[in-house]
Each structure stands twice: as structure tokens, then as C-alpha cells.
Amino acid sequence: MSISPLMPVYPRCGVRPVRGDHCHLIDEDGTRYLDFASGIAVNLLGHSHPGLTKAVQEQAETLMHVSNLYGSPQGEKLAQQLVDNTFADTVFFTNSGAEAVEGAIKAARAYHQNAGDAGDAERFELITFTNAFHGRTMATISASNQTKMHQGFSPMLNGFKYCEFDDLEAAKALIGPHTAGFLVEPIQGEGGIRPASEGFIKGLRALADEHDLMLVLDEVQCGVARTGKLYAHEHYGIEPDILATAKGLGGGFPIGAVLATEKAARGMTFGTHGSTYGGNPLAMAAGSAVMDAVANQDFLAEVSEKGERIRARLEQFIGNYPDLFELVRGKGLMLGIRMKVESRPFFVHLRDNHQLLMVAAGDQTLRVLPPLVIGDAEIDEFFDKLSAGAASYSIEEAA
Numbered sequence: 001m002s003i004s005p006l007m008p009v010y011p012r013c014g015v016r017p018v019r020g021d022h023c024h025l026i027d028e029d030g031t032r033y034l035d036f037a038s039g040i041a042v043n044l045l046g047h048s049h050p051g052l053t054k055a056v057q058e059q060a061e062t063l064m065h066v067s068n069l070y071g072s073p074q075g076e077k078l079a080q081q082l083v084d085n086t087f088a089d090t091v092f093f094t095n096s097g098a099e100a101v102e103g104a105i106k107a108a109r110a111y112h113q114n115a116g117d118a119g120d121a122e123r124f125e126l127i128t129f130t131n132a133f134h135g136r137t138m139a140t141i142s143a144s145n146q147t148k149m150h151q152g153f154s155p156m157l158n159g160f161k162y163c164e165f166d167d168l169e170a171a172k173a174l175i176g177p178h179t180a181g182f183l184v185e186p187i188q189g190e191g192g193i194r195p196a197s198e199g200f201i202k203g204l205r206a207l208a209d210e211h212d213l214m215l216v217l218d219e220v221q222c223g224v225a226r227t228g229k230l231y232a233h234e235h236y237g238i239e240p241d242i243l244a245t246a247k248g249l250g251g252g253f254p255i256g257a258v259l260a261t262e263k264a265a266r267g268m269t270f271g272t273h274g275s276t277y278g279g280n281p282l283a284m285a286a287g288s289a290v291m292d293a294v295a296n297q298d299f300l301a302e303v304s305e306k307g308e309r310i311r312a313r314l315e316q317f318i319g320n321y322p323d324l325f326e327l328v329r330g331k332g333l334m335l336g337i338r339m340k341v342e343s344r345p346f347f348v349h350l351r352d353n354h355q356l357l358m359v360a361a362g363d364q365t366l367r368v369l370p371p372l373v374i375g376d377a378e379i380d381e382f383f384d385k386l387s388a389g390a391a392s393y394s395i396e397e398a399a
């Protein structure tokens with residue numbers, strides 16, 4: 001047998017972390033890495049955070065899982081925290097980001113199709129945007145125009161129309177009798193840390209209002225305090241109808257959620273949707289501990305302040321290497337360095353030669369996604385490693 005026991009869908013690198021310590025990961029052989037990837041925007045409280053660890057430990061000892069057939073004090077608590085701190089009136093819990101987007105797509109369709117005379121059974125299509133990433137289930141790969149994710153998995157699910165990202169006029173032109181809504185990342189993550197313009201997001205909101213469509217935001221990566229707001233749409237001065245959240249919400253514990261207004265959730269009635277694990281007490285305890293830590297003005301202001309400080313230093317730094325770097329973009333601690341060369345070989349160089357973990361993204365971008373709890377020491381360490389990495393990097397060697 002030549003296939004590995006772990007199904008070989010990931011090209012895994014040689015780093016094999018066995019322990020986390022705040023903003024560092026420690027490898028099997030004891031090597032310490034500075035973690036500016038955070039499990040791809042997941043570990044927002046860093047590793048082995050005392051409050052989060054304690055919450056999970058205590059809940060695991062008490063009650064790990066029960067069915068959604070029973071009442072859920074733990075679920076009610078986290079749902080209330082989300083409702084109190086966001087646009088949402090109601091929450092459905094999932095175990096991952098893709099499931100949250102999947103649930104959001106279902107809610108948008110059900111808003112039209114499952115609302116009797118108030119609805120319009122002909123509406124099922126979501127307008128989605130180029131270079132989007134919404135997850136790896138059939139519906140969520142179908143929602144993205146990235147054909148490399150479709151390859152081998154035909155046929156795609158019907159009901160998605162692709163539109164150029166950040167092009168409001170093009171989105172408007174695609175609205176038709178079957179349109180149910182828009183599905184968009186306010187700041188594209190995998191697509192290369194590309195923030196939508198304010199006019200675009202505000203314009204989608206206005207079009208949705210005008211045509212009775214659902215504005216569905218995928219904030220799986222940009223949500224949960226990452227950008228210095230609890231959710232990134234707050235930067236744009238609008239509220240969505242439906243929002244998918246996950247990644248940071250459990251701080252490392254698998255969890256996702258669909259947030260919705262009462263009106264947007266009108267089709268999601270008894271028996272229309274469900275999940276065996278979604279909302280289990282262990283996940284709820286993790287989510288509540290994360291919300292306790294991040295959903296307050298002091299924490300959010302610190303994220304913004306650290307983000308601005310890192311951004312200013314990055315902008316200064318990239319000026320020293322005009323052949324390597326082009327620009328810095330993003331918000332808060334969701335930053336991207338767009339490179340003039342492929343970002344992947346440089347990210348490998350930083351990892352293997354300077355013990356700095358980052359994540360590459362589409363569009364020649366290097367993602368800067370540190371735990372939100374980084375301090376001055378980690379920021380300085382990051383710049384030391386990045387500077388040393390740039391100084392020792394040879395584009396010819398990497399090519």
C-alpha cells in the first residue's frame with residue numbers, strides 16, 4: 001500500500017507541531033516557531049490560553065454532547081452573546097465554516113421559497129464574486145468561480161452566478177427573476193486579503209433592499225474581532241441579513257454559526273435544517289469563552305491599534321525591498337503583503353530558515369494573521385524574522 005493513512009489531499013510540510021505556547025508553536029523536535037498564521041485566522045487567543053482552556057476542560061468534565069432534541073442552556077448563552085453584540089436576532093450553530101455558509105445559502109433560499117405568500121418560490125440564485133472562497137462542500141465550491149476547486153467534482157450545484165468582485169454595476173446587471181441574494185466576503189481571505197470598497201458593500205445593501213434580496217456575508221475569516229471590529233461589515237456602516245461565521249469563534253475549537261435577522265430567518269422553521277453536533281455544549285463553552293475575551297471595546301481597540309502599528313512598520317519595511325514587495329492591504333490584524341513575485345517560495349523560506357509561520361494566499365499575497373493577543377515582544381520578533389528573511393532571500397534560488 002502506498003497511500004498514506006491521512007488521505008493525501010494536503011501537501012503537508014515538515015513542521016510537525018505538538019504543543020502551543022501563547023504565540024509560538026513547538027515542533028516534535030523542539031523547534032519553536034512564531035505563529036503568524038494562527039491556524040488560518042483561528043487561534044485568536046493564541047495557544048493554551050488559560051480562560052479558553054479552562055472553559056473547555058470544565059465543560060468536558062461536565063457534559064460534552066447532547067442532542068439538539070433537548071433544551072440547551074449553553075447554546076442559549078452563546079446565541080444571546082452573539083445577538084447582543086451583532087445585527088442578528090437568531091443563530092444556528094454548525095461545526096465549521098463551510099457548514100455555516102451552507103446554512104446561510106439555505107436560509108437565503110428559504111427566505112423566498114419557504115415563506116408562503118410573503119415569498120417567491122422562483123428565487124434560488126445567489127450572485128457570488130470572483131476569487132471568493134466559501135469552503136469545500138459541494139454548495140460552497142459551486143458558489144466560487146475558482147475552477148481548480150471544481151476539478152473532478154462535477155456537476156456543480158445549480159444556482160450561483162459569478163460576478164466580478166467589487167464591481168457594483170456588474171452585480172446590478174445580474175439581478176433577475178431567480179435572484180435570491182448576494183453572497184460575499186467583505187474582505188476576501190484566500191483570495192489575497194482584498195477588502196471590498198465601501199461603495200460596493202453599501203451598494204449591494206441598497207440593491208438588496210430595493211429588490212427584496214438577501215445580503216449574505218461570509219465572515220468566516222474576517223469576523224470575530226480579526227479586523228478590530230467584532231464583524232468586518234461594521235467598517236462599512238451596513239448590516240447584512242444573514243452572516244456566516246466560524247474560524248476565530250471557537251479560538252481553536254471547531255464551531256461555526258449562521259447569524260440572521262428575524263425577517264431573514266423566516267423560512268427556517270421547525271424541521272427545515274439541523275445538525276447532530278452543531279451547538280454541542282463543549283463547542284458552546286469554547287465560543288462563550290472567546291466572546292467573553294473579545295466582544296468588548298477595549299479588546300477591539302487594541303486589535304485596531306496593533307494592526308495599525310504593524311501596518312505602518314510593514315509599509316516602511318517593504319520600501320527596503322522594492323523588488324520583492326508591492327503593497328500592504330487589509331484591516332486590523334487581517335493583513336496581506338502583496339508581493340511582486342510568487343509568495344509561496346518566500347513563505348517557505350521564512351518557515352524553514354527563520355521559524356516564522358505565515359500563510360500564502362492567492363494573488364501573490366503573504367497573509368499576516370497573528371493571534372489577536374500578540375504583544376510588543378512578538379511584534380518585534382516578527383519584524384526581526386521578516387527582515388532577516390527578506391535579507392537572506394534570493395529570488396533566483398527560490399525559482
Ligand SMILES: *Cc1c(COP(=O)(O)O)cnc(C)c1O
Pocket residue numbers: 096097098099101133134135136185189190218219220221222246247
Ligand atoms: C475558511 C473559510 C471557509 C470554510 O471554513 P471551513 O471551516 O474550512 O469549512 C469559508 N469561507 C471563508 C471566507 C473562509 O476563509
